[in-house]
Amino acid sequence: MRIQNKLFAIFFLTSAVLVVAQVLVMQWSIGKGMVDYVNARELKALNGVATSLAEIYQKEGSWKQITGKHQRFKNIIDQGLADSEFSHPQAARPPHQVRGPRPEMGQERPRIDTQRGTDKGPPPRRGGPPIFEVSYALLDADKGFLVGMYSPKLSFSFVDILDEGKVIGFLAVSKRDQLTSGYELNFVEQQQRYILLIALGLVLVAVLIAMPLAAHFVKPIKGLTSAMSKLTSGDFQQRIDLKRKDEFAxxxxxxNELAATLQQNEQARKRWLADISHELRTPVAVLKGELEAMLDGVRPLSIERIQSINEEVKQLEQLLDDLHELTRNDLGTLHYRKESLNLPSLLHEEVNHYQTLLTENGFKVRFSELPSELFVFADSKRLRQLFGNLFINTAKYANDGNMLKISVNELQQSQQVEIRFEDNGCGVDEADLDKLFEHLYRAENSRNRETGGSGLGLSICQKIVEAHHGKISAFTSNLGGLGILIVLPLE
Structure with a gap:
């Protein structure tokens, strides 16, 4: 089932249920309200009957002359209600109109005890209280039964009978629970018809609202589905522009961010393949040219030629090793064996190890603010590789420079250590600083094999630092050359 159909069904069914519930509540409310209204009007109409009964009580000061006299009591009620809508015919109603449950076939209707008002066996053959559609009874001041029909199974309303402000009895009338005739019943039936017509109109309105509302919700989903389909087919230029301020926006x-990221990754992949092809093609072309020249007799076979070929092989081998290491880092298969290391001591060892290389290229190493002990939790092999790459880059790329400054600062508040490598060489343009850690990037576009390496050294440095939960960045040194900042967590 489509989402639009589901949404339409949800909106429509919810509206329909609410409309039906409202109709039922309104019908019940109107019916009950009208029944209560009729009961209240009947009580008001019985005020005259209560006055007549009070006059009977005043003659003897008691209810003796009316107690048990059901016909007299009926006549008083008939006279009191004669001019009202609640008047009763003189003839008694047939037994099937008596309120309460009907007897089974073959059973006699229970009678009401005239003294206690309780069900007590079959009715007498003659006499007994008259039968009304509504039950009336006279009760004394203590609500004791005197005359009429008073069954505890029915719900009664009471009209006070007063004598000089004192309650001397109660006129009990059973409450109607439904309307059987009269203009009130016609009014209720008319209102119920109107309510049903209104309900049908509301359901139709719900349909007219639910259809465009469901389409409104589904429209962005359709656009997203179409764009996602094109995205999966390789069209990374897809973008969605929704003028909304909800979750769809x-x-x-x-x-759009996903599509842009995929597009950037695709471009990086193509650039990576092009750079790798170029890097591999250069040493292979040199090797092929040297070998073909010696095979054709253009160049004599000599130790110098073999050494030249060997250098190209070493360059190619270094490139392959760097690529392999970067790939292992990306795949997460490069393992680190970390231990507690004294960082200043490790730096001194690496400086001594690369002293010859740096001296041959005219560089002098100067330490600044180097503490005697500062421990980090790291892999010594990888840190040596990190510092070695930085020393080699300084020797090869810092042209016209003669100084390498190394400083170590402890950041006690953040429990980190800063390591700065700064030279006074030619430096790097500001625009190229953020690109130094990209794969196969060189600030010199000529890709000179004499001065340039594989272009992966700083990328490997970045992977090593990140594996130690640190950060590495490039900046312009105060000495005028390039600066490398490394931040590592302390042990």
């Missing part, structure tokens, strides 16, 4: 923004 956030979803479209995330989709």
């Amino acid at each position: 956030h979803l479209s923004r995330d989709f």
Whole structure:
């Protein structure tokens, strides 16, 4: 089932259920309200009957002359209600109109005890209280039964009978629970018809609202589905522009970021393949040219030629090793064996190890603010590789320089250590600083094999630092050359 159909069904069914519930509540409310209204009007109409009964009580000061006299009591009620809508015919109603449950076939209707008002066996053959559609009874001041029909199974309303402000009895009338005739019943039935017509109109309105509303919600989903389909087919230029301020707007923004990231990754992949092809083609072309020249007799076979070929092989081998190491880092298969290391001591050892290389290229190493002990939790082999790459880069790229300054600062508040390598060479343009750690990037576009390496040294440095939960960045040194900042967590 399509989402649009599901949404339409949800909106429509919810509206329909609410409309039906409202109709039922309104019908019940109108019916109950009208029944209560009729009961209240009947009580008001019985005020005259209560006055007549009070006059009977005043003659003897008691209820003796009316107690048990059901016909007299009926006549008083008929006279009191004669001019009202609640008047009763003189003839008694047939038994099937008596309120309460009907007897089974073959059973006699229970009678009401005239003294206690309780069900007590079959009715007498003659006499007994008259039968009304509504039950009336006279009760004394203590609500004791005197005359009429008073069953505890029914719900009664009471009209006070007063004598000089004192309650001397109660006129009990059973409450109607439904309307059987009269203009009130016609009014209720008419209102119920109107309510049903209104309900049908509301359902139709719900349909007219639910259809465009469901389409409104589904429209961005359709656009997203179409764009996602094109994205999966390799079209990374897809973008979604939704003029909304809801969750779909956030979803479209995330989709656009995903598409942009995939596009950048695709471009980086193509650039990576092109750079790798170029890097591999250069030493292979040199090797092929040297070998073909010696085979054709253009160049004599000599130790110098073999050494030249060997240098190209070493360059190619270094490139392959660097690529392999970067790939292992990306795949997470490069393992680190970390231990507690004294960072200043390790730096001194690496400086001594590369002293010859740096001296041959005219560089002098100067330490600044180097503490005697500062421990980090790291892999000594990888840190040596990190510092070695930086020393080699300084020797090869810092042209016209003669100084390498190394400083170590402890950041006690953040429990980190800063390591700065700064030279006074030619430096790097500001625009190229952020690109130094990209794969196969060189600030010199000529890709000179004499001065340039594989272009992977700083990328490997970045991987090593990140594996130690640190950060590495490039900046312009105060000495005028290039500066490398390394931040590592302390042990």
